[in-house]
Every structure is written in structure tokens, then in C-alpha cells.
Amino acid sequence: MRAIHRVRRAGPLAITAIVCIALYVAAGILEPDFFSMSIVAGFLSNHAVFLIVAVGMTFVILSGGIDLSVGATAACASIALACLIERSSWNPAFAILFVLAGGVLIGGCMGGLIHSCRLPPFIVTLGGMFIARGLAFTISRESVSIHEPMYEQIYDLPASVLRAFGVNDATAERIGFLLPTASVIAIAAFLAALVMLMRTRFGRNVYAIGGSEQSAILMGVPAASTKIAVYAISGGCAALAGVVHTLSLFSGDPSSHVMLELDSIAAVVIGGTLLSGGIGSVVGTLLGVTIFAIIETWITMREGLNSAWTRIIVGTLLLAFILLQRALVRRK
Amino acid sequence: MRSVVAMSRSFGVTMDSRVAWPFAALVALLVFNLVFSSDFLTFQVRDGRLYGGLVDIFENAAPLILVAAGVAIVIGTGGIDLSVGSVMAISGTVAAGMIARPEYSVFNNVGFGGSILPAISLAIVTAGIAGLLNGTLVGILGVQPLMATLVLMVAGRGVAQLLSDGQIITFREPAMDFLGSGAWLGLPVAIWISLCGVVFVAVIVRVTAIGFLAEAIGDNRTAAALSGVPVRPLVMFAYVITGLLAGVAGILVVCDIGAADSIRAGRDKELDAILAVVLGGTTLSGGRFSILGAVIGALLIQTLTTTILAQGIVEDSARLVKGGVVIAICLLQSDRFRSGVTRAWKWRRSSTS
């Protein structure tokens, strides 16, 4: 009985999963290299930043809002971190914590404004995006490289941990290559979000507010704190993404991650989450990100193709899913 | 505020007091410039053409003015259009491609083209089709405007990149040059085009009943529908016109720099346009909209950017100020915020007395 419901409820998710698998298989048929472990691992490691941001965005969209500031916040976080470490000689650990706290705080402020003054999330987060981007460029006009030795260690963390557990050196090296710190963090963020959304009161409150804010309030759900929290989480995830950016590229870049917010919104919607909120899951977001990754990786591998096709295919998928959602909602 | 409104009334222009705020802000900024940059307000005539700070602002703001006018109508019907930036990129790419016909692009194989008229026409038609797509999604299929225009925003830039094979298409075409940096009757052509475009649209919208009925739709869609207003065609119209205006704007941009950069063209323009409209006194929820307000808002944004640049702050940091201004304006427009502030003010006064 439970299984039936799980299956039925996962309708849109199932469609996304099917599309994902189909795309993967199709890509693999056209490009046999696709079926290799390193490519699959590459999905995650090349898109760790994307996944983290999309996970944060899922919270916001589920609650019925939207956050346009995440790309700018990620860029700002990355450059702030780079400058703190390189130019102000901060301890990397403190710097990371500081940047994360900043992201959470800014997100929380936006959430507060949105809720208390009933401002449209679109505009407030748009302003936040401008501010974050401006802040990033004010901190530094160009990208800044990080030469901090601790960073090397962090980058090498998975391999080191495995070695410490007595794993063969070569194997540890290989696994460390496939699963760098960035990927580990991304997976951790995903899992944390999954647990939070599915198994905590807060997570269920997020769904409630997105599903029907009026009913939720009448049922006693604390709307204010929930809404502020989702934006704080999104901001925190964006900051985390910026941190991961520095970990992968050993630099911070204020001009990076333009359009990241749109891409993550697209991934969330393709993943089966309604833009109006209340329905969806991070699992869907993961699938959406994977679809993105498959498309982009494949296009990169095919020399002849313009990278613009990624945008077009994603846009078309997005359209298809939006129309699908509309048809489903109409039936209900 | 009332004196400003009264003054403008004497000019035969009836300005809503909501437009007065951004107008006042604009004037304030100009005064600021006047004070801090001595030659800002000077005009020079050279080779039969006007030069000066104000002229520059207007010229640079031309594309935004065009787009903001269209977005104002869309917001008036209760919708929104995120795709204008991408549509600008597409239109610019089509125009440039048709003129330059680079081998790597798809334009090489197109039958006609070469001179500017077919190129520009095709570009504008393409933009119009984009608007039609938006209008169909929103007006006929009933998709939420945010989502519907998001699709084109994401995919559109890809289309532009595809058409140009990811390269920047440059061209040398004196006619286009003229459009971009030439002058006519002393003023830059760009200013003329944007003015004509806006006036044309404003006339269509206000001389016919389109504007009024669109406002009714935005104010209470059910009431409008029950009163016999043709909702679907009007919504469709709003998006198509916005697409067309974005098309013209895209061409202006391309003419200005002599190249079509599909990646950077029109970036942030949709957000700037929405900002311009909101600054100009139109609320995001729809209803009464003001094209004049949108124009003033666009000029305000451009002046803000210019002012900040003139003070030596980098353009990218100007975004910081823009963001603050956005949120500040929103707060001021929010009833809840205003009532909260007045209550806090009264409480403070009563507790200190």
C-alpha cells in the first residue's frame, strides 16, 4: 500500500528520472566514453557548486518563494574568501566560517524583509543580487588565486582520510580523484537537505507553507521563522558553493556564476518542484542537476557542437516540464 | 511633491504623483552631478551635433528606455517578462549576422540580406516571434508569467549563441554606424529611435483603449473578464510589443558597438527594465502603469550609473548602489513598511515627550 502511494506521488519525479536515464543512455550510445566511471564522477565534481546552490534553491522554491541572489552570493563568497586568506592573512578555517555566516545572515535579512513587509521575493532577491555582485567587485575587480598550503590539504582530504584508514595508496589516489572534497561537500549538503526536508518538522513546515500558506498558518505553522529560515539556508548554500568554488579552483572570482540562479531554478523545476511551491523534492533537484550535467558534458565532448546547445536543450526541457506541470495541476 | 505635480500640470503634462518621486530623484541626481562635475551640464555643439552629459545619459539609456516601455505594459496586465535581455541578444545577433554574413554562422547560407533593411526587419520579426511565444504561454496556455518568460530567458541566449556559433560578430556597415553613433538634427540617432519608439507605443496604448483595458486586467482580471474585456488578445499584445521593442533595442546595442556579443548583450537588461518600471511608479502586482514613469526610471538608472562612474567608482560596484536603491524603493512603496515606520516614529515621539 505504501509502495503504491510512493510510486503514485512520485509521478513527476519518475518522469524526470526516466528523462535522466534516457538522456544518459542516449548520450552513451552516441559517445561510448560516456559509460566510464570518471565521466559519471565528473558529473558531480564539475557541478558541485551547481548542486549545492540548487539544493538551497529547492528550499526557497518549495516554500513558494524564489531567490535570484544565489549566483552573485556565491561569487561574492568566493572572492571574499580568497581575499581574506590571501590579502588579509586570515586563518582559512575562520575565513570559511565567516563567509558562511555572512551568506546565512544576508539570506536571513532578505527573508525578513520579504515576510515582514510583504515585499515580492523577486524584487528583494534581485536587489540582493545586485548588492552581492557589487560587493564582490568592490572587494576585488579580478580573480584572486589562493596559495594557502592548508587549501592543498583540504583538497586532498578524501584521499588522506582513506589512506589513514589503511587503504592502498593508489586506490586512495584514484578515489580522491573521482570524489574530491567538492563532491563530498555537495553530497553532504544534498543528504542534509534530504533529511531536513523529509524528516524534520521544519522541513514539513516548508512544504506546508508552500502548499497553502493560509492553511498552514491556521494550523499553527510558524510562517515567519520558516520563511526567514529558507532564505537563510539558500544564502548559506550559496556561500558554501562559493567556498567549494575556491576549493576546486584555488581562486576566487567576482565575475563568476552569472546566470547560476536561473540555471538552478531550471534544474529545480525540471526536477519536479512546482515553482509555486508545495510539491517537489531535493531528489528531483539532484536529477535535474544530473540532466544538466549530462547535457553539458556530452556537448563538451562533442567538439563540433556549440556550448549554446546546453542552454537551448535545458530551455526546451524546462518548457516541456512547465507545460507538463500545468497539465497535471489542471487535472487536479 | 505637490508643487512638482502642479508645475508639470502647467506644462500640460498630467503627472501622477507616483511619477513625481522618481522624477524628483532624477533631478536630484542631476543637480548632484552639476555640483560635483563642473562641466556636466554644459552642452557643446560640434559638427552640427549636440554633446554633453545629459546627451550621453540619454543616448546610453536608449535601449533600456525602449525595453522598459514594453515591460511597463506587461507588468500593467499583471504579468512580467524576464526574457527581454535574451531577446535583445537574439535580435542583435540576427541583425549583425545578416549584415556581416560570417562563414562560421548560419547566416552564410541565407538567401537574402547584405543591406541593412532586410537584416533589421528579420531581427525585429524574430524578436516579435519570441514575444508571441511568451504571449501564447501566458495568455492562452495560462502559464505563470514568471515561468513562461524564464524559459525564453534561459533558452534564448543559447539560440543567440548558436546563431553566431559563440563568436562575436563584427561588421563594418556605415548605415549601422549611423544608427549607432550618428546624429540627426543635432541629436544622436539612438535618442531619436528610442524616443520615437516610446512615443509610438505610448500613443498606441493611450490613444486606443489598449492601455486602459490592460490596466483593468491587471487591477482585477475577473472583473475585467466579466465586463467583457478581451483578456487573452490584450495579454498577447503586451508580450508581442515587448518583444518587438526588445528587438529594436538589441539592434541599437549592436549598432553602438559595431558587434553582436551574444553572451553579453542585454545582460541584466530584464532586471534593469523591471527596476525602471517599478521606480517609475508602476506596482509589480499590476493595474495602473506609466510608460513615462518607466522612461524616467530608465533615465534614473542610467544617471545613477553615470554619477557613480563619474565619482570614480567602478561600474561593477555601481551594482551595489543599484541593489540598495531597489530595496529602498520597494520598502517605500510597501504600505506595511510605511505604517510600521510611522508607528515607530509616533511611539518614539510620545515616549520622549
Next chain:
Amino acid sequence: MEGQLTAPGAESGDMVQPLLEARGIIKQYPGVTALNRVDFDLRAGEIHALMGENGAGKTTLIRILTGATAPHAGTVRLDGKLVRMRSPAEAQAFGIATVYQEIDLIPYLSVAENLLLGRQPMRWGLIRGRDLRRRARQALARLGLNIDVESPVHSLSIAMQQMVAIARALDGSARILVLDEPTSSLDSADTARLFSLLRELKSRGLGIIFITHFIDQVFAISDRISILRNGLGVGCHETNRLTRLKLVSLMLGRDMRAAPETSLPPRTVRVDGERSILEAKRMGREGAIAPFDLVLGRGEVVGLAGLLGSGRSEAVRLIFGADRAQCGEIRMHGRPIRRPSPRRSLRAGVGFVPEDRKQQALAPNLSVEENLILAVQARRGVLRRLGRADRRKLFADYVRVLGIVAPGPRTPIRLLSGGNQQKVILARWLATQPEIMILDEPTRGIDIGAKAEVERIMAGLRERGLSMLFISSELDEIVRDSTRILVLRDRRIIGELESAAATPERIMEKIAGVEAS
């Protein structure tokens, strides 16, 4: 004596203290007294129905009893102890559980999650799915319900959703259950199921307040009935001592306060012309109105009488084309109108003043003038804008004819009083020179003086040969202004009266279902 709803406790020999007792409740809003010294009491183990038309004060009384708002005067006692409830949460803490008409559940979440939202069982900071489902099943079982707790709420029928809402409300130590229009969307089978649940709860000592407008149901389930009219309590009776007719007359009877001063011409009106202008055949829509026939001749005013929820608005909306009919057809002047829509109706010369002014008629931020000319402009088309001179003339004409009080043509309409807003909406349609006007509760929510004016306007229109479909809850109005009356009950037309033979009493009889010869 009217105004006193004191339970006749002595008569039934019942000396038990009431569970809930409200005395002398007064609640005022700007310009209107919603509740005027109303008393109400509820005993344990009884089902007490609260009835009254829209605007009678039911909702306000319930909001006070459930802590959503506070009275300006009066007391509320629970078990004899004075209480002051400042929020719904406090009321809940006192044991008052409320289920509103709009089912307040989260549609996409499962039954179990809805039942325990905010109080899910946890372990180590995480929700225990198994315990959640177990607790949910227990809560449902307590009501004798066997619903799959994993199914999403939106997949349940409305009746089942309501059961879930009740289960959530009762999960805990509730002693009073307030149900606001629980059967509006239920069919007879679901209603029967709900009622057996309520009887079960009653036998456990719960006190149940049941707000409804369905007469049959009230007689089937309630022990006592309290009726409100225009903010006054007009009676509290044991159900088995009340006749249907008396109930209907209490609900719709003449208001003891000043009746509107009107000097309208007598009821007999000539009906001009043989051919019908409008003919609707077997038009219907599931859940809204059963297939009906309606004929309207030139100069006729057909009044639709019935209680709230009888389907009157739904019927006229079908005729106007505001909703799509699932069966039947409509003809004007003998010609069929395919796929009626507001635009087609406008073109055909039909006007419609909706019941819900705020949501469906007013463009609140647009000016009075703009609201007035909206339909005229819509009919003229999108290109030919009405000139300023024409607009001003229309405005001036209708301001004069209808007596609209507005600071100026450009005042936003939301600043006008309700009565004046209504006149503007009337003007909107009259300006299109229609042949037929559909008026849904045109005098609702406006003050007595404006009511009289609107009636006068209607009489004038009638004199000039305009045909009208007219809905009102005030039977006096219906009788005065109609040439023919259709009576509706429970979403179907059940009878027809010619104006000459119509009296409010006869209409009430028809509604109540008892014919006096």
C-alpha cells in the same frame, strides 16, 4: 422576546451548566453593528445549529467564540468560568476545535502529515515515520474512519477531507467542536456519514456548534437551533418544537427595524410582448445547479428566491456565460448563443452585476469614471477609445440619474462607500443600453438609504421595459420588484409564482417545502 436567546432550561428540567455561554455580545465595525447584544449557549452532548443569511452575524459570532476576534462588549464563559480568548491557539487550548468551511489542510501533503503537522512524533530530532502513521491511524480510528494515511489529501473526496480536518481538530482534548458550513460540498451519502459521526461525538459528551443554511439537515441532526438576522438573535428553539415554516420565517422575515422607505408602484406590472427575449433550456452544471429552464420576456422581472446555497447565483452565471454550462442551450430572440461568454453576452445586450462586488466587479485602483465606462469600452473594442467628452458625459449622466456620490470622476473607486460602488457597477452595465440586466444581490452590503435608491432605480428600469433577472435574499424586495418569481432550493428550481399571487409567506412555504393548500 426577541434578542434573547436564553435556553429554556427550566422547561426541559435540565439544570446542567452549559458548556459554553456567551452573553450580551456586541461587535461593531466601522458603520455597521455586526452583533447586537447576542446571547448564545451550548450544552454538553448537544448539536446546536446556528443559522442566518449572509451578513446576519454568524461568522462574527463564531470568530468570537473561537478566539479569532474579540467582542466589544459581552462575556464568554466556559463551564461557568469567565474566559477571554485572544487567539485561535488559546481557544484551542481551552478545548474549542474549529473546522472552517475552506478545508484548511495542505493539499499535497499526506493525511498523516496533515493530521500531525506541528506535532509530529520525533526521535533524536527526526520525525519517526512509523509512529507518525500509527498516531494518524489512531486519530482516525477514534472517529471510526479508515482512510489510507499515506494518500495525499487532495486525492480524497471533499467529504473525506472534511473528516480528516475534523479528526485533526479533535485530536487532543477538545470538548467543543465548531463546524462552519460542513455540508456545502457534500452529497447526501457523505452528509449521512458525517451526521453519524456527529451523533457518535455527541454521545461522548462533545458540544457541537453547526453552522449551516440547509433546512432539511438542521431538522435531521440538531437538538437546538439559533437564528441570527442582521446582527440580532431572533430565536433559540428546541428543534422538535420548531416548524419549518417558522424557521424560514425567522430567517427571512421582516426586519423589525425601519423597513426601507420606498414609494414604489404596486406589484402588478404589465408584461409586454409575447415572444421571450431569453430562453434557457436544460442548462446545468454539476455541483452548481441542476438542469433548469428559464424564460424571460420583454419587460419581465424574474426574481430568484431561495436560501443561501440554493443555486441562484450559479444559475444566472450560466446564463451570462461567466461559467460554462455542461448541458443545455440558451437562446436570445430565438437565436441560439453558442458557447456563451461575458463578451458574447455583452454584445447581445445582457448585463451582469455580480454578487461579490469586491472580487468580481470592482477594479479597486481605477477611477470611478474608468470603472463606469469599462463595459462600454469593452464593447466598443480595443481600438476605438471613448473620447474624454463622451466619458465625462456618461459619468455626469449616471451620477445624476443614479445619485452617485463621489468626490470626482478620477477618485479611485475603492474610496467610495459600498452603496455608491454598487451604483457605479450598475451604471457600468446600464451604460451599455442592455436589453436584459442580471442583478445578483444588488442591495447586499449597502446601507438602508442606498438600498431604497437601488430599488427605485430598478423600478424605473422596469417602467422603461428593461427585462431583469433579479436575485435577493430579502423576500420583501423580491415580492415588490418581480413580475414572476422562481423558487430554488438545494440547487434546483422547485417552483414558480406569479407576482400577483406572491407573498413572502408563500415563498417561504415553498422554500420550506410545505404548501398551505
